[in-house]
Amino acid sequence: MRKKVIAGNWKMNKLANDANQFVDEVKSKLPQSEKVEAIVCAPFPFLAQLVEKTKDTKLKVAAQTMHYEESGAYTGEVSPEMLADLGVTYVVLGHSERREYYNETDETVNKKVHAAFKHQLTPIVCVGETLEQREANETMDHVEMQVTKALEGLSEEQVANTIVAYEPIWAIGTGKTATSEQANEVCTHIREVIAKLTSKETADKVIIQYGGSVKPANVEELLAQSDIDGALVGGASLEPDSFLQLVEAGAK
Numbered sequence: 287m288r289k290k291v292i293a294g295n296w297k298m299n300k301l302a303n304d305a306n307q308f309v310d311e312v313k314s315k316l317p318q319s320e321k322v323e324a325i326v327c328a329p330f331p332f333l334a335q336l337v338e339k340t341k342d343t344k345l346k347v348a349a350q351t352m353h354y355e356e357s358g359a360y361t362g363e364v365s366p367e368m369l370a371d372l373g374v375t376y377v378v379l380g381h382s383e384r385r386e387y388y389n390e391t392d393e394t395v396n397k398k399v400h401a402a403f404k405h406q407l408t409p410i411v412c413v414g415e416t417l418e419q420r421e422a423n424e425t426m427d428h429v430e431m432q433v434t435k436a437l438e439g440l441s442e443e444q445v446a447n448t449i450v451a452y453e454p455i456w457a458i459g460t461g462k463t464a465t466s467e468q469a470n471e472v473c474t475h476i477r478e479v480i481a482k483l484t485s486k487e488t489a490d491k492v493i494i495q496y497g498g499s500v501k502p503a504n505v506e507e508l509l510a511q512s513d514i515d516g517a518l519v520g521g522a523s524l525e526p527d528s529f530l531q532l533v534e535a536g537a538k
């Protein structure tokens with residue numbers, strides 16, 4: 287039985303004090319169940335303080351991106367080793383906003399996934415189609431290509447430990463959620479693609495999240511689907527109460 291993974295992606299929001307207050311408020315209220323993992327994906331400046339604050343709690347800390355190189359002349363970038371050295375355990379890779387605004391490509395996502403595993407970081411790899419692609423019936427092919435390229439060259443064990451987040455771009459921050467059936471259909475396809483690349487046994491271990499306007503009101507229905515094992519949540523993860531409700535839904 288796969289556990290549910292609820293990741294709150296704060297994107298470029300909050301200041302240091304807000305981040306601390308958030309953790310202070312949620313840490314004692316998080317469900318202690320092993321059925322759910324709760325993660326906050328925070329901006330780089332807050333990672334060190336959050337790792338420190340979440341020690342001995344169920345809350346895990348993720349970065350929202352990273353470079354794939356070990357070190358070097360990459361002004362403004364953060365390396366996988368820097369994240370691991372801080373105690374960060376997850377990293378979001380290939381988010382559609384990174385692909386759109388910062389030239390992230392399937393190739394760089396693949397390099398980053400390899401770099402993450404090299405430093406014992408668990409990658410949360412985002413894939414998803416635009417509205418145009420959905421309307422042209424290209425969703426399945428597009429997502430298949432993104433997943434295949436992102437996982438290229440990984441061992442079966444690494445694939446099993448990768449989290450894939452399916453985020454239809456048209457549903458991000460728009461209030462338009464994919465219906466739970468639409469979301470599950472694509473998540474099932476992703477699992478089939480992974481099974482083709484590796485084996486059914488490995489594909490059955492992969493956590494596949496849905497993301498795109500997830501909120502307390504729709505999370506239960508999404509998590510009840512056969513191939514949706516969690517959520518990558520933007521807006522509704524910013525307030526402690528709402529984040530806690532999402533995590534509680536994952537513990538049910």
Ligand SMILES: O=C[C@H](O)COP(=O)(O)O
Pocket residue numbers: 295381453457458459460461497498499500518519520521522
């Ligand atoms: O990483 C999270 C996603 O981009 C979803 O954002 P949203 O929940 O605000 O739609």
